[in-house]
Amino acid sequence: MVQLTKRSLSRRSVLLGAAAFAAGALAEAAPSLRPANLPGAVVSPDPFLSNYATARQARQAAEGRLAALLNAEGPRPPGIEYYLDRVPADLLTTPPPGLSKPVWGPSVLNTFVSRGPQDRPMVALTIDDGAVSLDETLKVIREERAGATFFLTGKYLARRKDFLQQALETPGVEIANHTWNHSNLSSLGDDQIREELTRFETMLADTVRGASSAPFMRPPGGANSERVVQVAAGLGYRTILWTISGDAGTLTPDQLVEHYLRQIDRRTEVVDGQVSYRGAWGSIILMHFRPGTCSVLPDIIREIRARGMQPVALSRLYEDGRT
């Protein structure tokens, strides 16, 4: 069930916009990519939307349903949960101009994560490195109105002030620390680990006034250790690994899309004859700035949305005090 907080109630108009978008997204869901391996898997038609002859009528009905829920003091209208489960709570039809980064104390920073909070239909889109395909990838994120966290490597970005600026001006996008040299942090001493992280942070702060890569750090190659986590935490970073990955090899574009979706669909369940993607909520998706990945990124974003989830930045996944 989507959590409706006071804050989201005050954003009623945004949610209504979300309902309209969701109605469209439902209509475009791609059945060929549904998990065929689940016995009895049937994607039931939305009980509200399927009763209407046109998309416009369906949208109006959806908005009415959502408005009724938001205004309801007493019991919720019957069946509304079914619909709301399919509304990406965060839909961001108008993404917020800036992301509010989580503020974590030492006990949280000292834990690494490979998956985020699972209470909302969101996945974090994280894109690493940045030697190539920077502008093309940012363009896709912008055009698709998705959110993303870019884990950038300093040595690739030192001369790309324009890119850093553009990325940070893109709604829903944030920059995180993937070290200066892309070094294997677990093989370095404490001071060298600190140097790798602070050199990146200093470059970013010097390039874009007020910018910071904290509190997200990803060790290159996922080379993690208790010491890496602790040293990073001492600098205000939490170590972020991932749930879903796989664009580092030589898969064709079609294979790449299927490879990612298979990992999402593997986490689905059939509940009362309906496919639920809740098992994939909170996943942290790892990709890289690569031409092949960039070319299929719009497809992957659309397929994530067709499964009722919204691709967002880590700060969005962890907003409102989540840990």
Ligand SMILES: [Zn+2]
């Ligand atoms: Zn990397």
